[in-house]
Amino acid sequence: MAGGRIVVVGGGQAGFQACSSLRDNGFDGDLSLVCEERTLPYERPPLSKDYLRGDIDLALRPESFYDGKGIDLIAGRVAGIDPRARTATLDSGRSLPYDRLILATGARARTLPVPGARLSNVFTLRTVGDAESLRKRLEAGTRVVVVGGGFIGLEVASLAQELGCDTTVVEVLPHAMARVVTPQTSDTLVEVHRSRGTRVLLGRRVAAFDGDHAGRVRQVALDNGTRLEADVVVLGVGVVPNVELAYKANLPTSDGFLVDQTLRTSDPAIYAIGDCARFPSRHASSLIRLESVQNAVDQAHHVARCITGQPEPYTAVPWFWSDQCGLKLQISGISLGHDQTVLKGDPAEGRFSVFCFRSGELVAVESVNRPADHIISRRLLAGTTELTPDDVAHPDFDLKKAPR
Amino acid sequence: MAHITYKQADGTATTVDVPVGCSVMRGAVDNGVDGILAECGGGAICATCHVYIDEASTAKLPPIDDLEDELLQVTASPRLPGSRLACQLPAMEGLVILVPEKQL
Missing domain, CATH: 3.30.390.30 (FAD/NAD-linked reductase, C-terminal dimerisation domain)
Structure with a gap:
């Protein structure tokens, strides 16, 4: 497909890369990128790392890039898609016709279904806005409780400790990062965190967050009765893929839009890539959904190739990284x-x-x-x-x- | 601003203005220079911003640390005396960068 209209939903790493790769592959039709956040597409990995130390430029490309490539950046949220009419409708009511639709809707941070999870100073970390709010609270002496010992939680804990915060990590499983690394690697990293003064409590569940009269979090109650004093709580307990667009459009989902080896949904005009897509992989024994820059970038490259050339199975090797301590x-x-x-x-x-x-x-x-x-x-x-x-x-x- | 010239393996060259304080990798990516992938965004972990620097400039640049040295041993294009990772190089006036044939 050389001409036509392509709409990309979601201005994260995957959506940005899909647009860029489509142009690199010679697609010369209309190309729109719908961005819900009021910023240019930006890098998320630094949000739990260097960005907590101070301002750094996160934009993946300057604004001139999009003008130069003929990528129409549309601020807004896609409220619905009509696969028969092949239109995506924005919150504003504006309708975007498409020949191909790429869903790169990403994921949102999970919260915890326990009392007090909505108190102020309980943060999740997904957007640059989240990171800015959190950063303002991380000062020497601040008591920080990080709930969740995954990548995000441990990266934030590493930074908080470095900034002089009194830092505790609470992880429900017996090993940190259990979803992604072996106990050997997990144990080693946890020991390094501990040696720097961070408390890491494994196999402990949060029962409730207690606040003061102003609605600010003050204590974290654990399942064994322990109470941790807290000025700031950071929830790093995973994400939920944004698949709401599937329901009215009748696209199958299972913790992610279900796609085939070519990253296509059950509708031949609609693809899904990045954090929101569950796909068959030769590197795993079952369908997988991955939350990583590599996955976003490689699936974006791939979908661009499938649309502008021959559809082929997606086979890229998954890889991940984290900086801690x-x-x-x-x-x-x-x-x-x-x-x-x-x-x-x-x-x-x-x-x-x-x-x-x-x-x-x-x-x-x-x-x-x-x-x-x-x-x-x-x-x-x-x-x-x-x-x-x-x-x-x-x-x-x-x-x-x-x-x- | 520093003027940096990126030369491709096929002989084509682009000169762009890069803010001082930026890395040579960032200068390439922001200006759409081909062949510098920077998969990891500048963390010195992926070796996909491998470049060659001419001998005269080498002396002006910060030395290669252990991590960069390890990555330069496994680049997709051969390591030569002028090999560096562009994410580790500050933008400097007049730098001439040769982009290798492949990064993966």
Whole structure:
């Protein structure tokens, strides 16, 4: 498809990249990007990292980029889509006709279904506005309770501690980041947080938040009766994909818009990419939905190729990263369902990689301050590797020399 | 503003104004210079903003730290004496950057 009208819903990383890639691939029809936030598309990863230290420019591209590429930035929210008429309708009532629609609606932060979750100074972190509000509250001596020991929670805790806050992390599962890393990596990082003075409480559930007369949070009550004093609470308890547009349009969902290998929904004119899409992956044993920059960018590239050229299965290797306590954690592949791990390097020195195997096959590599392992393992996982656990465990093993 | 010239492997060149304080990577990305992917946004973790710097400029730039050195060992295009990661280089007047053939 060279001409025609494409509407992209959602001005996050995926929506931005889809527009950019469509133009790079020669699409010369009308191209609109509907952005709900009143800002140019921006990078989210720094919001839980450097942005909490001070202002940095987050815009993915300057405004001139969109003019130059003929990308029509539309401020607003898509309230509904009519797949028969092929129109998307904005809150304002304006109707946008399309030949292809790309849903990049992203996700929103979950909150906790416990009393007091709406008190002031209880924050979630998803948008630049969220980060600005939180940043104003993070001062030396502030008592910060972070609920959720995932990437966002631990990154915020790392920054808060660095800024001199009295910081506690409460995680309901017995391991932090349990969804994405092995216990080896989790335990090592938790120890580093603790050694810097952050309290990390594992296997503890929040029962309630208690506030003062002004409606500000004051205490966090845990399931074992412990009460933590808190000036600020940050909820890092996951996200909910924004799939409301599916209901009236009759698109199937399951914690995300369901798409096929070419990222297309059940409607041949509608695609879904990024945080909001659940898709079949050769890197996982079941349908997956991923919340990462890599996934947003690679799926955007892919959908642009499918629309401007031949539809092909999406096969990019998933990868993730997190910065905590001065350590760079990088993950390639999906470790879910692994049954064997091999550790290389020394966790005590803060430099190691964990190789994860499923039925003898390498499925993921977690690296801490070993970026070369990460880059090489991504290349290995993109192809078919015959690397065995025994190979990796051998004392002379050198990943740089591994056959690929 | 610093004038930076980005030369592609095919010989084409673009000169752009980059604010001082920005990185050479950011200057390329903001101005739509091809071939500098910067997948990680500047964290020195992905090695997709690999560039070659001429010898005269090398001395003026900050030295290569351990992390950058490790990443330069695994770039998609060969590591040469002038290899750097553009995200680690501050914009400087008159810099000439050679963009490698591939980043992935």
